[in-house]
Amino acid sequence: DVKNKKPAPDMALSILEKTNSSPQETLVVGDTAYDMAMGQEAGCITCGVTYGNHTEEQLKSRNPDFIIGKFAEITGIIGKYWNCYDNSI
Template identity: 45%
Template sequence: MRHAYDLIVFDWDGTLMDSTAHIVRSIQRACVQLGLPEPSREAASHVIGLGLIDAMRHIHPQLPDATHHAMADAYRHQYVHQEETVELFDGVLAGLAALEDAGYLLAVATGKSRSGLNHALASTGLQSRFVTTRTVDECHSKPHPDMLLQICEQTGMQPARTLMVGDTSHDLLMARHAGTHGAGVSYGAHPLEVLEDCSPQAIFHSYRELQQWLMHSN
């Protein structure tokens, strides 16, 4: 069956991995650790998907750059050392294998660091599932199109045959800027109305719903 897309590029946190709440709490704890005002859940959720320094700039834009770097260091400590279980969403592990078997090329574009993504791939056993991955360490932060354009160039896929899947407006705007298609998932960081404002191809309310749509997209 000829699918509507050749290449599916996934965001990681909040799209494949159920890590949104842990990220939010880690941002809040990092701010408290440094004696800074604790951001609301909504404010902390909004910056998920950005590169870490850009995220901290959005949280407290009035602070100097050195403080943003200190916030990033505190966040890393909180994220790694807090005892919380972070797992893939239901259906992701088997679903990605089925997509690969169906002929899709799979990739990841994430605001995580390279070391953070490599650790996540190793812990989930998904290292070999993706033909390539891009992180904020190699590319401009979302919503700049750099990640998607690099992935398309490396794989030889056309943007018009590429779908970006993510849980934030940063993902969907990156897709728009790169000339690819975009699909949103409402179970991650950004609320439904924010995703709708980006006019994606579709919005899905569970990973299994997304999976079913991809398997029958033609």
């Protein structure tokens, strides 16, 4: 539980603290502009998905780092951003 709900960064910051993770190395994936705002306010990398609650235009209003239309596209983001893509898969 956190004091402030999305779009406040509290939820993301709580998870980062509990997992001892760096926001610069954390990808927040969500289907609303509120998710993007939360991730950005926490200093995380953000990825909007267009197959959820908000439209692509609504997601773009928050300028996420990435926008995808299929969940499978996340592997490409992870591989390129963190340089860990295994071409043999």
